[in-house]
């Protein structure tokens with residue numbers, strides 16, 4: 001379970017303020033895959049960053065009962081001079097998981113062939129994504145945070161990635177940010193909409209999509225009194 005308590009976040013830039021969370025109180029239940037929807041700039045990525053702990057709220061707090069991943073597919077902390085294999089070991093040590101097991105898993109999953117033992121700096125962007133997705137999904141977390149990982153590799157690899165995600169969802173939950181509704185429908189059973197600093201949680205993804213469809217047409221859903 002992830003609990004947001006009186007959570008507020010405001011950015012100040014060039015004398016202007018942007019509120020992305022306004023005193024939000026909400027609970028993301030354990031073991032559920034939740035699609036986080038909202039317009040461009042609503043604050044979805046910021047919300048994931050606050051949940052992962054890389055961004056601080058302006059006020060309020062976030063507490064959780066289980067382990068939370070770093071954003072799935074994030075490659076920014078890989079060292080360019082280390083090989084894919086060495087980077088996988090490095091991350092395994094940071095998270096205290098079996099280095100051999102994770103490395104074997106990633107080797108098999110990411111299908112990088114000889115590149116797995118070559119420096120990360122020599123990788124194509126597709127190879128980087130495959131390594132990053134394999135490493136993050138290779139570690140068991142209670143909740144996976146997924147931000148727009150919609151196109152990892154070619155069609156065959158996407159099918160494989162999606163199957164791995166569904167497999168993980170048997171024992172874990174996720175918060176998934178994507179503008180692709182087919183992707184959200186495929187991966188999520190529940191949903192939440194972030195709009196004007198408020199968060200609306202729905203047990204059913206179709207109800208969240210209904211709300212989102214109102215939002216993108218600039219309308220307030222009839223079941224919401226006011227934002």
Ligand SMILES: Nc1ncnc2c1ncn2[C@@H]1O[C@H](COP(=O)(O)OP(=O)(O)OP(=O)(O)O)[C@@H](O)[C@H]1O
Pocket residue numbers: 011012013018020038039040041042043044045046047
């Ligand atoms: N470090 C920052 N400093 C100032 N403003 C920021 C910062 N990070 C984000 N913002 C602003 O906060 C708002 C929310 O950004 P965020 O990336 O969280 O939105 P999003 O819902 O994920 O958007 P998108 O759907 O376009 O990816 C935007 O207006 C953005 O410009």
